[in-house]
Amino acid sequence: MPFLYELKIAAEEPSYTFVQQLVPAGSLVGTGQAVCTLTDGGMEFHVPAPRQGLLVEWFVEHGAVIENGDSLARIVCEGELVAVPAAAPMRLG
Numbered sequence: 001m002p003f004l005y006e007l008k009i010a011a012e013e014p015s016y017t018f019v020q021q022l023v024p025a026g027s028l029v030g031t032g033q034a035v036c037t038l039t040d041g042g043m044e045f046h047v048p049a050p051r052q053g054l055l056v057e058w059f060v061e062h063g064a065v066i067e068n069g070d071s072l073a074r075i076v077c078e079g080e081l082v083a084v085p086a087a088a089p090m091r092l093g
Contacts, residue, residue, distance in 0.1 A: 001079075001080070001081075002076050002077060002078055002079075003076070003077055003079075003080075003081040003082075004056075004074055004075070004076055004077075005051065005053075005074075005075055005077060005084040006059075006071040006072075006073070006074055006075075007035065007047070007049065007050070007071065007072045007073045007074070007075055007087060008069055008070065008071050008072065008086040008087065009047070009066055009067075009068050009069065009070060009072070009086060009087060009088075009089065010068065010085075010086040010087060010088045011068045011069050011086065012068065013068045013088065013089065014040060014068070015040075015065055015066065015067050015068075016038035016039060016040055016045065016065070016066045016089065017038065017039050017040075017041070017063065017064070017065055017066070018036065018038055018060045018061065018062060018063065018064040018065075018066055018072075019036075019037040019038060019039050019044065019062065020036060020037040020062065021035070021036050021058055022034055022035055022036055022037060022046070023035045023036070023055050024055075025055055025056060025057055025058055025073075026054070026055070026056070027054070027055050028052075028053070028054055028055075029049040029052065029053060029054075029055050029075065030049065030052050031048075031049060031050070031051055031052045032048045032049065033048060033049050034046035034047065034048055034090075035047055035048070035049050035055065035072075035073065036072060036073075037092075038066060038089050043091055043092070044091075044092045045089035045090060045091050045092060046089065046090050046092060047072065047087045047089050047090075048087060048090060049075065049087075050084050050085050050086075050087055051075070051077055051082075051084050052077065053075040053076050053077035053078070054075065054076045055073055055074075055075050056074050056075065056076055057073060057074040058072070058073050059071050059072060059073060059074070060072055060073075069086070072087075
């Protein structure tokens with residue numbers, strides 16, 4: 001049975017600015033796949049999908065400020081309902 005989860009930034013993370021969607025809505029994403037790019041004003045970060053699924057909706061656009069715990073996107077997963085951890089952005093370079 002499919003279930004929905006919202007891709008969120010982990011609570012201990014600082015504020016970021018949303019730079020780019022790397023995966024359009026309607027695309028399959030793999031566990032750990034980078035789905036978007038964020039910046040803290042000095043460095044850029046990729047946000048990995050914590051679980052495989054179909055990215056069905058983005059909640060943010062270029063230039064939006066992302067606070068910890070904010071939802072970035074909605075993803076549909078196959079299987080039993082499980083807790084999905086928030087994402088920790090990974091520094092590029």
